[in-house]
Amino acid sequence: MPTQPIGDLVSVYRDALLDDVVPFWERHSPDPDRGGFFTMLDRSGQRYGDDKPIWLQGRAIWLFATLYRLVEPRPQWLELAQRGREFLDRHAFAPDGKMYFSVTHDGKPLQMRRYVFCEVFAVMAYGALALATDDETAREQARRCYRRFVEYITTPGKIAPKIDTTTRPMKGLSPLMCWLSLAEMMRGIDPTTDYDTAINRCVDEILTHFVDHDRRCVLETVAPDGGIVDGPDGRVMNPGHAIECAWFMLDIAQRRGDGTLVQRVLPIVDYALERGWDTEHGGLLYFVDIDGRPPVQLEHDMKLWWPHNEALIALLYAYRATGEQRYADDFLKVHEWTFNHFPDREHGEWFGYLHRDGSLSTPLKGGTWKGPFHVPRCLLLCWRALEALPASSAR
Amino acid sequence: MPTQPIGDLVSVYRDALLDDVVPFWERHSPDPDRGGFFTMLDRSGQRYGDDKPIWLQGRAIWLFATLYRLVEPRPQWLELAQRGREFLDRHAFAPDGKMYFSVTHDGKPLQMRRYVFCEVFAVMAYGALALATDDETAREQARRCYRRFVEYITTPGKIAPKIDTTTRPMKGLSPLMCWLSLAEMMRGIDPTTDYDTAINRCVDEILTHFVDHDRRCVLETVAPDGGIVDGPDGRVMNPGHAIECAWFMLDIAQRRGDGTLVQRVLPIVDYALERGWDTEHGGLLYFVDIDGRPPVQLEHDMKLWWPHNEALIALLYAYRATGEQRYADDFLKVHEWTFNHFPDREHGEWFGYLHRDGSLSTPLKGGTWKGPFHVPRCLLLCWRALEALPASSAR
Numbered sequence: 001m002p003t004q005p006i007g008d009l010v011s012v013y014r015d016a017l018l019d020d021v022v023p024f025w026e027r028h029s030p031d032p033d034r035g036g037f038f039t040m041l042d043r044s045g046q047r048y049g050d051d052k053p054i055w056l057q058g059r060a061i062w063l064f065a066t067l068y069r070l071v072e073p074r075p076q077w078l079e080l081a082q083r084g085r086e087f088l089d090r091h092a093f094a095p096d097g098k099m100y101f102s103v104t105h106d107g108k109p110l111q112m113r114r115y116v117f118c119e120v121f122a123v124m125a126y127g128a129l130a131l132a133t134d135d136e137t138a139r140e141q142a143r144r145c146y147r148r149f150v151e152y153i154t155t156p157g158k159i160a161p162k163i164d165t166t167t168r169p170m171k172g173l174s175p176l177m178c179w180l181s182l183a184e185m186m187r188g189i190d191p192t193t194d195y196d197t198a199i200n201r202c203v204d205e206i207l208t209h210f211v212d213h214d215r216r217c218v219l220e221t222v223a224p225d226g227g228i229v230d231g232p233d234g235r236v237m238n239p240g241h242a243i244e245c246a247w248f249m250l251d252i253a254q255r256r257g258d259g260t261l262v263q264r265v266l267p268i269v270d271y272a273l274e275r276g277w278d279t280e281h282g283g284l285l286y287f288v289d290i291d292g293r294p295p296v297q298l299e300h301d302m303k304l305w306w307p308h309n310e311a312l313i314a315l316l317y318a319y320r321a322t323g324e325q326r327y328a329d330d331f332l333k334v335h336e337w338t339f340n341h342f343p344d345r346e347h348g349e350w351f352g353y354l355h356r357d358g359s360l361s362t363p364l365k366g367g368t369w370k371g372p373f374h375v376p377r378c379l380l381l382c383w384r385a386l387e388a389l390p391a392s393s394a395r
Numbered sequence: 396m397p398t399q400p401i402g403d404l405v406s407v408y409r410d411a412l413l414d415d416v417v418p419f420w421e422r423h424s425p426d427p428d429r430g431g432f433f434t435m436l437d438r439s440g441q442r443y444g445d446d447k448p449i450w451l452q453g454r455a456i457w458l459f460a461t462l463y464r465l466v467e468p469r470p471q472w473l474e475l476a477q478r479g480r481e482f483l484d485r486h487a488f489a490p491d492g493k494m495y496f497s498v499t500h501d502g503k504p505l506q507m508r509r510y511v512f513c514e515v516f517a518v519m520a521y522g523a524l525a526l527a528t529d530d531e532t533a534r535e536q537a538r539r540c541y542r543r544f545v546e547y548i549t550t551p552g553k554i555a556p557k558i559d560t561t562t563r564p565m566k567g568l569s570p571l572m573c574w575l576s577l578a579e580m581m582r583g584i585d586p587t588t589d590y591d592t593a594i595n596r597c598v599d600e601i602l603t604h605f606v607d608h609d610r611r612c613v614l615e616t617v618a619p620d621g622g623i624v625d626g627p628d629g630r631v632m633n634p635g636h637a638i639e640c641a642w643f644m645l646d647i648a649q650r651r652g653d654g655t656l657v658q659r660v661l662p663i664v665d666y667a668l669e670r671g672w673d674t675e676h677g678g679l680l681y682f683v684d685i686d687g688r689p690p691v692q693l694e695h696d697m698k699l700w701w702p703h704n705e706a707l708i709a710l711l712y713a714y715r716a717t718g719e720q721r722y723a724d725d726f727l728k729v730h731e732w733t734f735n736h737f738p739d740r741e742h743g744e745w746f747g748y749l750h751r752d753g754s755l756s757t758p759l760k761g762g763t764w765k766g767p768f769h770v771p772r773c774l775l776l777c778w779r780a781l782e783a784l785p786a787s788s789a790r
Contacts, residue, residue, distance in 0.1 A: 040626075040627065040691075042688060042689050043689070048627060048684075048688035048689055049625075049626040049627050050625065050626065051626055104562060104563070108559075108562040109559045109562055110558050110559055110562055110563060111557060111558055111559065112559075162506060163505050163506055164503075164504045164505055164506065164507075167499060167503040167504055167505055168499070168505060230444075230445065231435075231444040231445065231446055232435065232443060232444050289443075293437060293443040294437050294438070294443055294757045294758050294759035294762075295757050296435075296757070296759065296762050296763070298693070298694040298697060298748060298756070298757075299693040299694055300756070300757065301756060301757075302693060353693060355750060355751065356750065356756075357750075357752075361693070361695070361696060361751075362689045362690050362691070362693075362695065362696075363689050364689035364691065367689075367691050368691070
């Protein structure tokens with residue numbers, strides 16, 4: 001049982017953020033010639049590819065604008081966010097307004113996907129800039145991307161379904177999670193519009209349709225009315241996803257002072273750890289079949305960096321909301337496994353992909369999915385939450 | 396250095412095929428109610444899902460029709476193939492003639508994909524039935540699926556490209572490999588049509604555009620003229636794919652008595668082992684970056700069953716063609732690792748997905764991709780090739 005007082009960790013999170021992780025990305029990621037961010041970086045920060053994934057452009061802009069606003073107004077952070085935003089403005093949008101999934105280093109279109117997740121990170125990027133600089137154009141761009149995202153996910157057939165919905169109607173957790181988090185962000189930058197209705201709808205739909213208290217799990221895919229979908233797709237739990245969703249809602253509950261919502265969300269945190277924590281090797285599994293049938297994702301038992309980031313935030317927020325020692329203990333358990341396995345002591349930043357036993361699978365620091373986002377967001381949010389704990393509870 | 400005479404292995408391959416692997420699928424895979432094959436089978440053969448992936452319907456039909464023709468005319472094998480074919484006829488084709496990727500157990504459409512690989516396995520299924528029974532309808536269905544496949548892969552834009560071809564023109568190894576193997580099959584069942592032109596075209600294009608002798612590798616993706624594609628996609632080698640491609644061509648060379656082709660193909664076998672064999676843990680890696688940059692596929696260093704199946708066939712065919720002891724030695728090396736790690740001694744058949752260190756990742760026996768195909772095809776082809784070795788060379 002870990003016994004370290006968690007209040008002692010403030011400087012661990014702050015120093016990792018400001019002295020290690022952010023400098024790694026500042027040094028290696030920005031493209032000085034074209035703007036935007038390179039993210040295909042090897043262990044030492046050297047590029048192994050020049051393409052620019054659009055998810056990560058938006059996420060990087062969010063990070064630097066948010067550091068500028070919440071940590072300190074360093075001009076270089078704002079400039080990085082603004083140069084990223086120029087690249088996004090210029091190269092990320094197809095003629096019909098939908099966003100590309102990836103473009104070349106000089107902005108030529110490479111891939112368009114069916115989904116609208118690039119739009120999610122664009123809302124975060126423009127929204128963070130609007131919050132940091134009160135820029136009306138950024139605010140309007142955030143609004144526009146938000147409206148487009150909502151239109152896509154709420155209009156049946158607007159995103160061509162992967163699985164024939166006549167044969168097997170179903171819905172996923174991801175769009176709702178994203179909607180929830182974007183509506184909460186937009187609420188803070190656009191007081192002229194009602195976002196609370198969307199927030200309440202997402203919270204209720206997630207808690208009533210995707211959380212299964214009988215089986216103590218959170219499902220990734222359910223029937224439109226929340227019923228069970230037959231087969232492996234209907235049994236998948238992604239513990240990192242579930243626990244990320246939990247902290248989105250704990251954060252909303254904190255803002256609202258809504259203790260009832262806290263109590264409704266806490267089971268998700270418990271289920272994610274019950275289902276996801278690997279009792280043999282430690283760390284959080286990537287995918288779990290909730291009936292113990294054979295997982296079908298090849299990477300199911302790998303340990304990815306980001307579920308650990310989300311778990312740290314969620315456990316700290318659960319502790320902040322309840323003061324229950326078990327959440328502090330679990331936070332320390334996850335903290336220790338995470339900091340013992342992911343950070344690269346030699347070249348900085350964190351590795352992203354470990355085998356089940358904790359050994360390294362690939363040494364890359366960034367790619368299409370990993371970039372300047374989950375690690376620094378976790379370090380920033382945990383640092384601030386740890387700092388804000390009352391001294392008496394920071395045991 | 397292995398010293399077992401490989402001729403002694405005839406019974407190992409035959410017994411594994413007839414007493415273990417085929418019975419597993421006969422027992423657990425056929426759907427007695429609707430026809431077709433269940434493939435989502437756990438370790439003991441119990442179903443964890445009822446959907447029917449179309450690739451595997453075609454592959455299973457191919458297997459049972461081929462066993463009937465090449466091993467012995469057991470009526471139950473022909474009946475399984477024919478009941479599978481009825482399911483395929485009835486449920487695998489969309490109204491426009493393109494094939495679904497998966498359907499429900501009772502044949503309702505689930506997923507349509509851009510690619511035409513279902514058509515590949517349909518040609519194999521109908522073709523194997525035509526060979527086994529001289530059925531004119533099956534022959535005509537094989538012809539029709541073949542023509543459709545060729546039309547799709549040779550008509551620019553007919554398959555919507557994943558990556559914008561204006562920005563980055565490129566082509567993949569998979570369609571050519573499939574075309575090569577289908578044309579060779581069709582040649583045997585349809586003497587009225589010229590297939591040799593297609594075979595020669597595929598052989599030349601693979602050998603001149605995808606095999607890189609300077610870097611001693613086979614690429615999955617190249618520029619349309621065979622040039623290098625920048626970035627991780629252009630550096631991917633899939634050793635199992637490469638070595639499968641090699642035995643397709645060694646088989647053609649054997650039929651033709653074409654020693655020159657043998658010599659042109661053998662480097663692929665060498666490169667696949669040089670690049671793919673894991674000198675630390677043994678076994679073949681799934682994906683390799685040929686410049687040693689960080690692999691981007693999460694499953695890159697897993698050990699999958701099928702590359703080992705393909706390597707065994709290719710090494711045996713290389714030995715058959717050359718009599719060079721090093722191919723027999725490599726065959727034994729791969730044989731030993733494969734038979735020590737993949738077969739399930741308790742419930743029969745083989746596991747499919749191991750971690751890099753050879754430990755089990757998931758205990759499933761079948762799924763969307765693994766079914767009654769690579770293992771029994773390998774056992775059958777190796778059994779026959781081992782049996783046909785001259786006694787003096789079967790050292």
